[in-house]
Amino acid sequence: MKRLLALAGAAALVLQAFAQQRPAEDAPATPPVPSAMDGELFYQVLLGELNARGAEPGAGFALILDAARKTGDESLYQRAVDIAFQSRSGDAALQAARAWKQAKPQSREANRYVLQILLALNRLQDTVEPLRTEIALAEAKDRASVINSIPRLYSRVGDKKAAANLVEQVLAEPLSNATLGPAAWTTVGRMRLAAGDTTGALEAARRGQALNARAEGPALLALEMVDPKTPQAEPIVKRYLEGKPQAEIRMGYARVLLDAQRYPEALQQLRAITAEKPEMAEAWLVQGTLLVQDNQLPAAEAALKKYVELSGGIRGEERNRGLAQAYLSLAQIAEKRKEYALATAWLDKIESSQDLVAAQNRRASILARQGRMDEARRLIRNLPERNPGDARAKLTAEVALLRDAKMYKAAHDLIAGAVAKDPKDVDLVYDQAMMAEKLGDMGGMEKLLRQVIAAKPDYHHAYNALGYSFADRNVRLPEAKQLVQKALEFAPGDPFITDSLAWVEFRMGNKAEAVRLLDEAYKQRPDAEIAAHLGEVLWSMGQRDRALAIWREAVLSNPENEVLQETLKRLKIKL
Structure with missing residues (x-):
């Protein structure tokens, strides 16, 4: 019975090949295409299938491949490759794919099989010719897409540097082509980036953009590299955004800015997106969330309601x-x-x-x-x-x-109980230190913060909090400066840590440097606490009109900020 079932299944595969050669019943009448398969070949394929499904897959492979060569039928070549794969024989799969390609030199599918099998076998150098063929066989309108897909093809290659060099060699001609150049340079850049060559990837993005400033590929490549350690990437993205960019790329840039806590710049990009593409729901949602954070409530409410209105076009869990x-x-x-x-x-x-x-x-x-x-x-x-x-x-x-x-004692005790259960949780210890400060226990706060630093030497919040605490009390200023500078080493450009450093400089009498740092921090993050400090330094320097303007702006955005209210009360400022 089992043999009969296997025979029936194998016959079905062969009959399917015949069925594919017959026109559909409702199709226009056309002359039938004669099948290249006679009775003898039908039996050979049937026997090949039985062997492939039974105990002799090697014999089945040979029979199917021989039938493919006799008929030129691409589905039989593909079946031979599949049998070899099922038998875990990479060499046999390559043999069948190469035979297929030799028989059908214009078949992209045959060539793609050869390329993918060579990559699976890690025969990197042998992929040069099939990769060139893959590009050449693609229609002109699809060629850039084929070039863009190359990094994915080579993603599992072990020697990333060799793969990058090989791909660059194959793309030598497209690299200088005005039409294909941006795609080719983007691919070269991605290959270099995968090989750890960030400098080379940046150069590729620049050269691709030089061929076409509106090309998306170089901008997307640069966007992946935007980071304080690679400042050269961001100008490439910005140059692309000067034209008529894809809203999705601008959104990607906004996300990068958000990750870097560059909120005003992110908000600027989000506003540009909602102006250029008002139907893009995500931009309204992120914009509204940011505006709530900045206490711009009417604008935030409008943006969030717009998102709700547009959300009907979104499906599922998203x-x-x-x-x-x-x-x-x-x-x-x-x-x-x-x-x-x-x-x-x-x-x-x-x-x-x-x-x-x-x-x-x-x-x-x-x-x-x-x-x-x-x-x-x-x-x-x-x-x-x-x-x-x-x-x-x-x-x-x-x-x-x-x-x-302002129930600081209850908060402190709640955290202390959690710390007692898990004393190695540095985040909890840090939170306990902040509550100790609220309770006026400066010694306890310092002890806890130093405990955090000892347990996790790169915990920049602890350095900043301790340094700022010294500066705010106008004590141990040289040590305060060292602590805050250490925090900036771990979080360069953080506006709140820059604010702390500025406050140290102010306490040390370096008012001009304090204003410079505070201007930088406030531009990056117009927070009420930073505004309070900037206003106080300006007030002490006699720049009272500017100080009042900054304080008024801060009161409008966050009237309940404790540092701001304490500053205005202490200086007896009435706005």
Whole structure:
């Protein structure tokens, strides 16, 4: 019975080949194409299939490959390759693919099989000719796409440098071609980047862009390299954006800026996207979230509602998560305005179970703002814990509630209890140090921060917090400067650490340097605390009009900022 079933299955494969040669019943009548397969060949293929499925796949391979050579049938060549693959015989697969290519020299599929098998066998140098053929056989309109796909083909090659050199050799002619050059240089750049040659990749991006400033490939390549360590990449991206860029590339650049905490620049790019492509929902969502962070509530609300309006075009989990983020932000806006019923209504719209913790955190915040702290804490504590991360999120949320309500002792004790259970958690120890500072326990704060530094020497927040604390109290200024400079080594360009360094310089009497640093930090991040410091330094230098203007701007964006309010009160400033 099993043999009959196998025979039937093999026959079905052969009959399928015949069926593929017959026109569909509803197709226009055309003369039939005679099959090259006679009865003897039919039997040979049938026997080959039986052997391939049985105990002698080698014999089956030989029979099928011989039938392919006799008929010139590409489906039989492909079947021979498949049998060899199933038998884990790379050499046999290559033999069949090369025979196929020899019989059908214009077949891109045959050539592609040869190329992919050679790469799988790690015979890198043998891929030069089939790679050239792959490009040559492609239609002119598809050639750039074929060139762009090369890095993916060679992604598993062990010797990345040799692969990069080989591809560059094959692309020698397209590299100088005005039409194909940008794609070719982009591919060369990606190969160099995979080989660890960032300098070479940057040069490739520049040369590709020189051939066509509006080409996307060089800009995308440069975008992958935008980093403080490779400042040469960003001008390539910016030059592309000066033209009529793809909104997706501008969005990618905005994400890079967000990752680098360059929020004003990111916001500028997001506004450009929503102006150029107003139907791009994601840009409205990120823009709205950023504007909430900057306390620009009317603009944030408009952007988030626009996202909600456009979200109908998004499908699946992406839509659920995006809507949850939008509703959370809209609830936060309503909460800031003390419109608690509206805030709760926005939270009620969240359907994603994954965002339950965030939604309940916001509900708890609303309760706390209404003076119902016990209810707020119970709401957080009653959240389910599906994994260890949920327990940590609940702790963070409860501490935030207490901190915002200025219940520093309760927050400190809550964190201390968690630290007692896990004393190696440096993030918790750092949070405990910050609460100790709020309680005026400067010695305890310093001890905890030094504990963090000892456990994790690259924890830049601890260096910055300790250095700023010394500067703010106008003590141990040389040590404060060393600590903050150490923090900047680990997080170069961070606007808040730059602000700390400026405050040290101010305390040391270097006011001009303090203004320079604060201007740099405030331009990068117009935060109310940075504005408070910049205004105070300017005020001390007699630049009172500019100081007042900066303070007014800060009050509009974040009137509740503690450092700002303390500064204005101490200097007896009435805006």
